[in-house]
Amino acid sequence: MTAQLNPRGDVAVLVPAAGAGVRLGPGAPKALRLLGGEPLLVHAVRRIAAAPSVHTIVVAAPAAEVDAVRRLLAPVAPVVVVPGGAERQASVAAAPGRRATGGPDIVLVHDAARALTPPELIESVAGAVRAGHHAVIPVLPVVDTIKEVGAGEVVLGTVDRSALRAVQTPQGFRRSVLTAAHAAAGDSLTDDAGLVEKQGVPVFCVPGSEYALKVTRPFDLALAEHLLAVGH
Numbered sequence: 030m031t032a033q034l035n036p037r038g039d040v041a042v043l044v045p046a047a048g049a050g051v052r053l054g055p056g057a058p059k060a061l062r063l064l065g066g067e068p069l070l071v072h073a074v075r076r077i078a079a080a081p082s083v084h085t086i087v088v089a090a091p092a093a094e095v096d097a098v099r100r101l102l103a104p105v106a107p108v109v110v111v112p113g114g115a116e117r118q119a120s121v122a123a124a125p126g127r128r129a130t131g132g133p134d135i136v137l138v139h140d141a142a143r144a145l146t147p148p149e150l151i152e153s154v155a156g157a158v159r160a161g162h163h164a165v166i167p168v169l170p171v172v173d174t175i176k177e178v179g180a181g182e183v184v185l186g187t188v189d190r191s192a193l194r195a196v197q198t199p200q201g202f203r204r205s206v207l208t209a210a211h212a213a214a215g216d217s218l219t220d221d222a223g224l225v226e227k228q229g230v231p232v233f234c235v236p237g238s239e240y241a242l243k244v245t246r247p248f249d250l251a252l253a254e255h256l257l258a259v260g261h
């Protein structure tokens with residue numbers, strides 16, 4: 030089954046949402062933790078569905094929660110829910126939207142944990158793929174000074190910050206590029222563009238968004254609660 034949002038859309042969004050969320054402390058799987066009374070995943074899917082280019086959304090849910098996630102998302106948007114894997118990379122590989130023939134040719138991979146990502150960022154990444162870039166990532170400048178630290182917490186050196194970027198999702202790809210990168214993947218990486226880089230495909234950066242922060246630790250959840258309360 031392929032759930033359609035905008036039939037004229039040309040983008041499939043894969044949402045890995047099967048993580049445990051250990052760094053948030055004890056509780057439900059991360060994508061199901063509440064933000065303003067609703068699960069992070071609901072916020073994320075609502076914003077993805079609001080992006081006009083999106084044709085299909087595939088969510089990789091915790092294996093034990095697939096039916097619950099289907100029920101949860103049914104009133105939010107038409108979504109395909111599949112069981113995720115033990116690692117993020119396996120969850121992305123589990124999503125059939127990536128393999129389906131005849132599906133959209135632009136595929137975005139977007140973490141459920143980036144629950145407040147504006148639809149405009151989804152459009153911006155998709156637009157850069159549409160414009161001809163085979164792999165696209167949203168990035169922010171690094172604001173802190175970064176040190177490399179060795180044994181005994183002794184500083185080894187200072188990294189040139191001007192060349193560094195913090196990487197967010199959604200990450201966008203031509204379908205064939207993402208499929209080839211996952212097929213060739215050996216080591217598990219935390220981002221899909223990393224797999225594509227290893228294939229020698231140039232990865233293009235577009236400006237990210239502060240609102241696409243990843244809810245990882247309790248502080249992030251508090252910040253996201255505030256952003257939601259003030260209208261984001």
Ligand code: C5P
Pocket residue numbers: 044045046047048049059060089113114115116117118120121140141142143219243245
């Ligand atoms: O753990 P981390 O914050 O890097 O997870 C990023 C995203 O990947 C989250 O949305 C999480 O639910 C998802 N994930 C997954 N399957 C896993 C581990 C993480 O879908 N096994």
